[in-house]
Amino acid sequence: MARARGSFRVLLGAAPGVGKTCAMLKEGHRLKSEGKDVAIALLETHGRKATELSAQGLEYIPRRQMSYRGMQLEEMDLFGVIERHPEVALVDELAHTNVPGSVHEKRWQDVEDLLDAGINVITTINVQHIESLNDVVREITGSTQKETVPDKVLRSATQVEMVDLPPESLRERLSAGLVYKPDRVDAALSNYFRVGNLTALRELALLWLAGRVDEALKEYRDSHNIKAKWETRERVIVALSGGPEGEQLLRRGARVARASGGGDLIAVHVTSEDGLAGSNPGLLAQQRSLVEKLGGTFHQIVGEDIPDALLDFARANNATQVIVGVSRRSMLSRWLGRPSATNGIIEKSGDIDVHIVTHSFANRGFYLPKHRESMALSRRLVGFLFAVVSVLTVSWLLLNFSSTQFAQRDALILQLLVVASAVIGGIIPATVAAVFSGLAIDFLYTAPVGTFHVIRLADFITIILYVIVGMTVAIVVDHADTRARESQRARAESEMLASVAGAVLRSDDPLQAIVHRTREAFGFTCVRVLKDGQVVISDGEPSLPKDGVSFERDTVTLDEHGPSLELYGHSIEASDQRILTAILSQIQTVLEHNDLAKKASEVEPLAAAEKIRTALLNAVSHDLRRPLAAATTAVSGLQRMGHAASERDRRELLAVASNGLKQLTKLVTDLLDVSRLREGALPLSLVATDVVGAIIPLFDDLNIGPWKVDLDIAPGLPLVVADPALLRRALSNVMVNALRFTPDDKRVRIAASTFNGIVEIRVVDQGPGVPDESKEEIFVPFHRLGDTDNTTGLGLGMALSKGFVESMGGVISAEDTPGGGLTIVIALRTAGENMKTGQPIPKSEQPDSAGVLEQDTLNVSGAVSDVILPLPGSGPSEERGLDRFINYGITRGGASDDDRRGVAGSADSGTDGSDSGSSDSGSGSGKAHDPADDIVVHSVADLDDGANGDDADGHDTADSKRDEKRLDEKDLAEKSED
Structure with missing residues (x-):
């Protein structure tokens, strides 16, 4: 019977010196204390006493002596280890390249043979030797690693454990001579063991290990048929419809993933015959490329029901968040058809968070509704037509298919038509409907039936009250509609002003943001801000009207000395004047702030220069005075002593004077250097x-x-x-x-x-x-x-x-x-x-x-x-x-x-x-x-x-x-x- 494959345990380190070998030996001692048969198949101490001491008490399997280019080298004796067949073999440096003439080219191949022989192996490796990370390590460290281990070998490991050490602690170990010999320390500190290098390698190792743990978790969930979301790591799924909004959704998803601490970005496109819109292969290819640039993955799945297919994929991948765009369907299509995929995803998402992201293709702009004191004429005409046609049609039906015993029911039906006319066309169509309804009741139900004569006073009063009630309802409905329109307008104005204020606070260029928002909201072809007759900023281009001669232009001003808005495309209404004036006030505030910032930027260098002048004067007054005083004193001494000065005194005094003059020369030289550096000369x-x-x-x-x-x-x-x-x-x-x-x-x-x-x-x-x-x-x-x-x-x-x-x-x-x-x-x-x-x-x-x-x-x-x-x-x-x-x-x-x-x-x-x-x-x-x-x-x-x-x-x-x-x-x- 074939032997069971041995267990494979890997100790991973971010860089040399973190302590992988010592951790391996410590584990060997622990296993030996538990009664396991442990032997060292290969150990590299590199002359370190601490490593040698840690290995004491563990059995060494003799190495194989090999001759190469006149040198005697040692390698692991593969057949000797298999013959000894310990329960656990300790093998250092998994990525090592064997001496030519060995059984295998690489040590990891020797380890594979040990595992196949049923021997449990504990080994060590650094992150720079992982094959898939080779190019990343080269970019970080500037050195290419030729000794690598395939990822499939490491992924087959029973257990991967990271031996970690902060960069500062590792550099201290290196400085203390615990990693390399003293003559190699400075070169190592200045090259491979830079803090930035070590930090990047450490992050790389942690991310690789996290991916390995994630694979193990996925296998466990699959084997136990676990569908519930486990928020062990943020996974953001971006739903792509194949439309042009995909780029915006992907970038939003990438920001969400980064904000969650390095979560995964997963883009998914569901292929369906009845999708929201036919996907554009060219756009999907561009979006796939963008996903890869953003560090995510792209998946294309097939499903008849888009929400079900997307959410099934999300749950299978333990996704925590789903990002979808606002539906591109029109309102009419949503009324007439089935609910949009976005709504379906929301309803079926369960414990997965769903983000609905608006985009320019769902709502191309924010437009202020037109402000009207009353309903539009077209709407009134439609309401008037509805009132006449609906009342006449219903009256004919009641005449032919109803009877007097249902008079109350029929009166309510006609009253409903009055309310509908008020909703559609306002008070005038509703009044017409009320009058026509009263005449219909008189014709159908008051004696004599079939005529417009009223014999009894009670019937006359009933008809009059019926018309009054209908008109009253029409007035109430019309008033409510007017208030709704005014509320809509007020809300839109508030949102407009809020967006303008937000642009001032958040935008890098608030003036441009305000002008662009104004042009978009009011539908102008061009908006310009003028100050002192000069264009400060402009958004859009004026378009010629149909006559091709003159532009349709309006101007909004605050005062004769302030800025003004120049608006092209259509004339502004009186109701728009108020909000445009408010926007112009905001623009004036931004311009004033810019002017103040400009003045402050001009004053700040002057203040800094003044501070420097003060420092210069204080320092120069001292540093010039001291060497000048020494030189002056020395020369004065020579003059006073004259020929009485000894040769020794003369030399000393001349040296003092020369030294002071050299200091002065130095000051002047540095002064010139400062000037030359400043001028780049x-x-x-x-x-x-x-x-x-x-x-x-x-x-x-x-x-x-x-x-x-x-x-x-x-x-x-x-x-x-x-x-x-x-x-x-x-x-x-x-x-x-x-x-x-x-x-x-x-x-x-x-x-x-x-x-x-x-x-x-x-x-x-x-x-x-x-x-x-x-x-x-x-x-x-x-x-x-x-x-x-x-x-x-x-x-x-x-x-x-x-x-x-x-x-x-x-x-x-x-x-x-x-x-x-x-x-x-x-x-x-x-x-x-x-x-x-x-x-x-x-x-x-x-x-x-x-x-x-x-x-x-x-x-x-x-x-x-x-x-x-x-x-x-x-x-x-x-x-x-x-x-x-x-x-x-x-x-x-x-x-x-x-x-x-x-x-x-x-x-x-x-x-x-x-x-x-x-x-x-x-x-x-x-x-x-x-x-x-x-x-x-x-x-x-x-x-x-x-x-x-x-x-x-x-x-x-x-x-x-x-x-x-x-x-x-x-x-x-x-x-x-x-």
Whole structure:
């Protein structure tokens, strides 16, 4: 007898490192404690001690040794596992590609054999390895996964369980070295393990798993013949008739589905011989395409009764809501025929919610009913004709087929004709009917019968009363009809004014909405709003009348200075004048509001500029005074001391003066840069630039070294498209900011890596960090976030860095540092593979130069940047530039190309990350390298006597303070006013 197939349990993860392998081992221990025979068929620990410890106590089935290209590799011994035949086999990394020469090409095929052999299997997989999601993952991460598992394999699983971890927690694990080796962490954080990537992959995994759960639920409902609606998930069905209203219904359905938290959108068309209207195949094809674009599914079913067929489909799919359009049938066809499909759906829907959506094809416009003091002449004529013909016809019938014993019944029949005449034609036809009815009663029932003579007074009084009663009823009916028409008109006017008010509140362009609504409601061909003789807005086009000579036009005005409405198409009635005047008042309000908004928008930049001026004056008065005072004092000291000054004093005083003048030059340079960025006129010289050549000089410029900064450069880093001088200044500003906020016992990390044609330079500090809502503000000019001393500096350094980077076609952004702090990321495009350092970038490949400072941001005739001087260092002053790293060593971490593919879960490396990393991919060693082997320093032109950073916070640096101290010690001059 054939063995029963084993159970198949899958542990799904959104990304490497969430803990799938540990969860699998934990489950193995639990099953073993219950007395089950559990063995590890294959486990990838990737050198992680925690994973190895978790596996202790479980039996290992020896792997099969295989030789490939001179290497000894290990794979799962399929036949050995089948021969051992444990009750439960633990198999890691389901998507792994086996070494050539194995029994199967893929590990999931090995698992199929284990299941067929009756062995229960628990395995792990990441969402990026699911075949149906491969293209989605590529769009999210930028990497293509060659190792995938067919969906049918995963859908055959007895149980799928998701092992989840929030993105922030996963990044913290990665930073702590619990996922990859330390030399691969920065590359992983900046590429595959971005917060956005992890969030998207997590959502993808949850949605896939939700779909799998939904399939299981549907199977259960079908097997148990459950028809009742279970609101486990919103499913919105849109009923399509094949008419032009389908697009509106689909878009409404998509909004309802999204509003319900990502519900399913299902479009259904019922084919029937007696549908509401013949379906248009072309429209249905367009609507099918639209459904797919909206993320829904399209179904076409056959059913004689549309409501029954649609609702049967809805219940079978556990739908919660049905959206149908207002019937396109005319009122007459609905009176004469059977109820519309819409009404049938409502009556039979049961516990399914039904949304009735109006559309332009059911009611092409909202029209105000004509206001009339009395009934129309045509209606009166019809009523008059009905009164005469109906009374004469009934009188003839009564004369030939009735008798005097039924006089009371016949009188009531004639009275009913009077009421009907009043309803149809009003009081005049009803009066005629009453008189004719009285004559008919006299002729048929009063003596002498057959004549119009009245002998008895009682009969005469009866006939008179009969006519009076008939006329009274006619008057009441006519009065009620008049009140109904007036009420209808008043309701329509109220709705019209309400819609106009709603347009003012909700519409993006309220003026256009009001004008369009007015033209539609009153049936004009064109409506224009004029102010001061100029057309402000227009809706529609005037059409020539039949004479082809002149337009029929009316004008509504409020006063001679206000706006006016120009109306084309027909003349307006006196009753319409009132509501049109109200609409014009609303239009005037909108115009006034627009004028005020325009004035406010003009005043706001002026107010902002005034605020900036004040900040500039306050900061410049300080930042100009300090270096100027130092230089002036030094020169004055030289003048006073004359020849009495020693050579040492002279050098020191000249250094102080030179330092102050350099600071002033720096202020002027930044002022010019602000102006150039604002005007988009920043001079650029884009060349193929070596990132290392831009980073290394910063250690001299800022007087820092490896005792404060870790340098982590990925091997083989390509050249980037940049202006070397501007890149150096941008990095200097970012570095100064990072150094300022990093505690003394912490270090700043500079990492550079490449991914998908982009080189990212990350400056990582471990300071207090910046709240998410304030991250964009650090790039705003004159903004000093969290400064303790707001009397110094312009807060311009980071804004200038943003302008420099974006002018080079790059992007600069701020992220949280895992564990606390701020990471500034500068992303630049890579140069061509064959380009050499310093080679100009072709014009066709250069980005448009656009500065970060917009025209409205700075309406000040000048700006001064922060005063930046070299920061004090603790290392030997005689060691300069690259020589420092000869003594201290450079950690050239980062992932190699193979490593980065491993981080992204590439098939080439067979990696699954935390639980599925490549078993044979290399990694950086993290050891010190000879700089001559790893780094080539290219000359970078100094900018304005040295590229000192533009300090984002604007605080004075230590050199300036030391200069002041020297002056104080020597008493060369009086202290200048601070």
